[in-house]
Amino acid sequence: MRIVTHTCPTCGTVVAGNVLETERLLRCPGLDCTAVLSFEDLSPEDRESVLEHATSYR
Amino acid sequence: MKGVILSGGTGSRLRPITHTGPKQLVPVANKPVIQYAIEDLREAGITEIAVVLGTTGREAVQAFLGDGTEFGVDITYVVQGAPLGLAHAVGCTRDFVGDDDFVVYLGDNMLDQPLGPVVEAFEAGEYAAGVMLREVDNPGQFGVATLDEFGDVVRIVEKPDVPETNLVVIGTYLFSPAVFDAIERVEPSERGELEITDAFQHLIDDGRPIASYRAEGWWKDTGKPGDILEANRLVLEDAEGELAGTVEDGAEAVGHVDLHETATIESGAVVRGPVSIAAGTTIGGRSYVGPYTSIGPDSEVRQAHVENTILVGETTITADETIVDSLIGAGTTIDSAEDLRPRGYRLVIGENSDLRL
Numbered sequence: 001m002r003i004v005t006h007t008c009p010t011c012g013t014v015v016a017g018n019v020l021e022t023e024r025l026l027r028c029p030g031l032d033c034t035a036v037l038s039f040e041d042l043s044p045e046d047r048e049s050v051l052e053h054a055t056s057y058r
Numbered sequence: 059m060k061g062v063i064l065s066g067g068t069g070s071r072l073r074p075i076t077h078t079g080p081k082q083l084v085p086v087a088n089k090p091v092i093q094y095a096i097e098d099l100r101e102a103g104i105t106e107i108a109v110v111l112g113t114t115g116r117e118a119v120q121a122f123l124g125d126g127t128e129f130g131v132d133i134t135y136v137v138q139g140a141p142l143g144l145a146h147a148v149g150c151t152r153d154f155v156g157d158d159d160f161v162v163y164l165g166d167n168m169l170d171q172p173l174g175p176v177v178e179a180f181e182a183g184e185y186a187a188g189v190m191l192r193e194v195d196n197p198g199q200f201g202v203a204t205l206d207e208f209g210d211v212v213r214i215v216e217k218p219d220v221p222e223t224n225l226v227v228i229g230t231y232l233f234s235p236a237v238f239d240a241i242e243r244v245e246p247s248e249r250g251e252l253e254i255t256d257a258f259q260h261l262i263d264d265g266r267p268i269a270s271y272r273a274e275g276w277w278k279d280t281g282k283p284g285d286i287l288e289a290n291r292l293v294l295e296d297a298e299g300e301l302a303g304t305v306e307d308g309a310e311a312v313g314h315v316d317l318h319e320t321a322t323i324e325s326g327a328v329v330r331g332p333v334s335i336a337a338g339t340t341i342g343g344r345s346y347v348g349p350y351t352s353i354g355p356d357s358e359v360r361q362a363h364v365e366n367t368i369l370v371g372e373t374t375i376t377a378d379e380t381i382v383d384s385l386i387g388a389g390t391t392i393d394s395a396e397d398l399r400p401r402g403y404r405l406v407i408g409e410n411s412d413l414r415l
Binding site: 005013014015016018019 | 111116124135138140150151244246252
């Protein structure tokens with residue numbers, strides 16, 4: 001199963017695609033980082049992969 | 059070589075201690091378990107470390123470790139979210155790892171062995187992965203490895219009914235980036251997780267040998283209270299702290315006692331090591347603190363007899379009672395009920411507590 005992640009461009013914290021899919025929009029969980037991360041930050045291919053495996057992720 | 063520390067999991071076996079914090083921050087000899095992993099990696103020369111966080115206690119782990127500077131390492135956080143298995147956790151670190159080899163360390167495991175020689179051996183070889191193995195009497199409770207005549211791993215079976223060997227995989231793995239392609243081929247198991255043993259099997263099926271290294275010292279998975287106490291005992295036996303605090307006249311401190319410079323053993327108290335007493339703690343007169351006890355910061359023990367026990371911290375014990383083999387969470391008060399009527403225990407106990415009265 002392909003594991004999708006997204007790296008915060010501000011602080012480098014890595015967030016799993018399943019977290020972005022669940023939260024849709026979240027403040028970066030990195031230390032003192034104020035960046036906002038979104039499921040839409042993922043490429044269409046990655047979003048599709050995460051959604052395809054959403055059942056597995058849950 | 060980079061490091062990856064897996065710090066997820068719910069800590070359900072350590073409740074109620076983990077109701078208020080992650081299991082990786084439970085102290086052993088007054089040091090959170092995860093700090094031992096950080097230090098083991100650093101001593102092996104690995105300073106670029108990813109810490110993979112789950113949903114429980116994520117912020118507490120980040121608050122403790124910070125960016126790693128305090129521990130001499132550079133930490134990148136990887137937020138895994140739901141606990142989807144070790145292979146998923148490792149898979150989430152692909153961008154962090156890049157083209158490097160890396161060591162995976164389970165953040166609630168403790169290993170009494172330098173990692174340096176194992177890391178060097180792995181880097182000198184052409185292996186796609188490596189595991190550390192230990193002989194145990196109860197292999198069926200672990201991942202059991204079968205080796206070929208060269209010592210390479212040919213099979214790992216998780217908790218088999220009939221173990222082929224008594225060699226079990228402990229919580230430290232070594233990987234080349236080849237593991238990420240293997241992880242992509244792992245499908246969720248019956249329990250809905252991506253199992254790391256399946257990733258190993260894909261590598262083996264691909265004809266990629268997996269190295270094995272014997273763990274020589276002790277190893278503890280600190281997932282249960284008894285394991286935490288056992289780890290505490292093992293660490294205290296080899297502890298190097300010093301009697302830096304105040305020992306009043308009339309107090310007795312014998313054996314190895316690691317006493318923080320701001321801690322006090324008052325007149326009339328007896329402390330017999332190995333014992334660790336953290337900052338701001340007072341051992342009052344008429345109390346006895348016996349071997350294999352760790353008392354966390356800002357605690358107070360008066361009149362009580364405490365032995366083979368961990369007090370996490372900010373705890374006050376003034377009851378004239380004997381407390382042994384116990385793990386006592388932060389902010390606990392154990393006072394005397396001697397003058398109270400009707401006679402009996404008065405308890406305010408959290409969910410999943412375990413009492414023996």
